[in-house]
Amino acid sequence: MCIHILTDRIKMVKDEEKLLSYIKILADKSKYKIILYLMKGEECVCVLAEKLGLEQTLVSHHLQTLREIGLIQDRKVGTWVHCSLNKKTFAEMEVLYQKILNSKNISDKPCASHDVCRQLLGEKL
Helix, strand or coil: CCHHHHHHHHHHHHHHHHHHHHHHHHCCHHHHHHHHHHCCCCEEHHHHHHHHCCCHHHHHHHHHHHHHCCCEEEEEECCEEEEEECHHHHHHHHHHHHHHHHHCCCCCCCCCCCHHHHHHCCCCC
16 A cells, blocks of 8 residues: 555544544533533633533533633633633534545445345345
């Protein structure tokens, strides 16, 4: 195998892993809701806790996870912590998604691998 093909494949695997790490975190309902609230603009941690109906310590834990992967950023204002989306990371997610989507040969061809599928397609066995 050509070294360039191998290098491209390694890059694609890393991109897929990175995108999957974002998706796994956003699959958590509370973290996803936090992202939805922050789409409307910057928000204080205490307000997010109130909106989510969760203890502030739990919301802080969720925010820490989102911060570690780069989906949000925060800034301290006195004793308050205000969070916002990291638009750069969301743009990167979009690029990764498009790159992976465009690199795959996505087919509309129906499954014909199994007897039942072939029967449904009207093929003779």
